[in-house]
Amino acid sequence: MGITEITPDVSPAQAHPEAPAIRFEHVSIGFDGKPVLEDISFDLPRGDTRILLGPAGVGKSVLLKVANGLIKPDSGRVFVFGFEVSAMREQDLYPLRDSIGTVFQEGALFDSLTVRDNVGFRLTEENVPGDEIDRRVTEALRFVELEHTLDKFPAELSGGMRRRVAIARAVVSRPELVLYDSPTGGLDPVTSATIIGLVMKQRDVYKTSSIVVTHRLQDAFMLASHHFDQATNQMEPLPPNQTDPKTGFLVLHQGKLVFDGSTPDLVRSDDPFLKEYLS
Ligand SMILES: Nc1ncnc2c1ncn2[C@@H]1O[C@H](COP(=O)(O)OP(=O)(O)O)[C@@H](O)[C@H]1O
Numbered sequence: 555m556g557i558t559e560i561t562p563d564v565s566p567a568q569a570h571p572e573a574p575a576i577r578f579e580h581v582s583i584g585f586d587g588k589p590v591l592e593d594i595s596f597d598l599p600r601g602d603t604r605i606l607l608g609p610a611g612v613g614k615s616v617l618l619k620v621a622n623g624l625i626k627p628d629s630g631r632v633f634v635f636g637f638e639v640s641a642m643r644e645q646d647l648y649p650l651r652d653s654i655g656t657v658f659q660e661g662a663l664f665d666s667l668t669v670r671d672n673v674g675f676r677l678t679e680e681n682v683p684g685d686e687i688d689r690r691v692t693e694a695l696r697f698v699e700l701e702h703t704l705d706k707f708p709a710e711l712s713g714g715m716r717r718r719v720a721i722a723r724a725v726v727s728r729p730e731l732v733l734y735d736s737p738t739g740g741l742d743p744v745t746s747a748t749i750i751g752l753v754m755k756q757r758d759v760y761k762t763s764s765i766v767v768t769h770r771l772q773d774a775f776m777l778a779s780h781h782f783d784q785a786t787n788q789m790e791p792l793p794p795n796q797t798d799p800k801t802g803f804l805v806l807h808q809g810k811l812v813f814d815g816s817t818p819d820l821v822r823s824d825d826p827f828l829k830e831y832l833s
């Protein structure tokens with residue numbers, strides 16, 4: 555590991571198949587002298603999902619931005635598919651970002667662009683041919699079951715539909731890693747369940763690696779205790795007392811990663827902060 559050069563003929567995600575999707579090594583970052591993340595280390599193995607929990611302001615969004623190279627840590631190293639993103643120049647990160655889909659907090663669509671142009675925005679920037687863009691955009695919108703909204707503007711859609719468009723935009727480049735920042739924030743429980751279903755479908759049907767930030771414990775435990783059934787096209791509960799083995803939890807508290815483990819270990823933890831947080 556430690557490679558920062560991307561060769562044009564190999565997909566970045568396939569260049570180092572032995573490397574985890576994400577590796578943080580002793581990552582610290584602060585702003586204006588105030589530490590935010592302190593000595594964070596963890597691996598996200600390929601195909602795995604981690605639910606990232608922690609109080610507001612603890613640094614969850616910062617962690618995702620460090621993971622996709624938008625922010626450089628003050629110290630420590632960050633690898634994505636074996637590439638050291640913490641040491642790469644911005645322009646060298648572009649090809650790698652095609653392998654990373656990001657759903658930003660609040661979705662953040664362009665109000666003046668149609669759904670089609672919002673979802674295809676990055677492909678257009680990269681000069682992908684028009685018919686290929688149409689194909690990808692239609693496929694991504696079909697994934698979120700919004701192919702009928704191609705010519706609508708964000709203002710004509712409900713909050714839940716806008717969030718689904720943001721997910722379509724994140725997966726339009728068929729990324730092998732998706733970072734979701736509070737994808738259900740501000741949504742009602744029924745709409746949230748629809749969104750969680752899409753996150754689960756990416757995980758179970760497309761086998762993407764992912765980090766999912768959420769404040770909603772019911773969303774977290776839905777992801778841990780269900781799988782997406784392609785036959786019925788919906789979430790189905792796992793058998794009693796089973797949890798998805800590829801889905802685990804990361805918990806941040808006061809700048810530190812206080813938990814990195816499985817769902818059963820989280821539920822059984824004796825840590826006073828975790829018990830309080832989960833109650
Ligand atoms: N670009 C920035 N400049 C200065 N401070 C920032 C910046 N981004 C985040 N912060 C601060 O870092 C802390 C963590 O923020 P954030 O990651 O957004 O928390 P959350 O866990 O709620 O997502 C907050 O105190 C926030 O004000």
Ligand SMILES: [Mg+2]
Binds near residue numbers: 616735
């Ligand atoms: Mg945040």
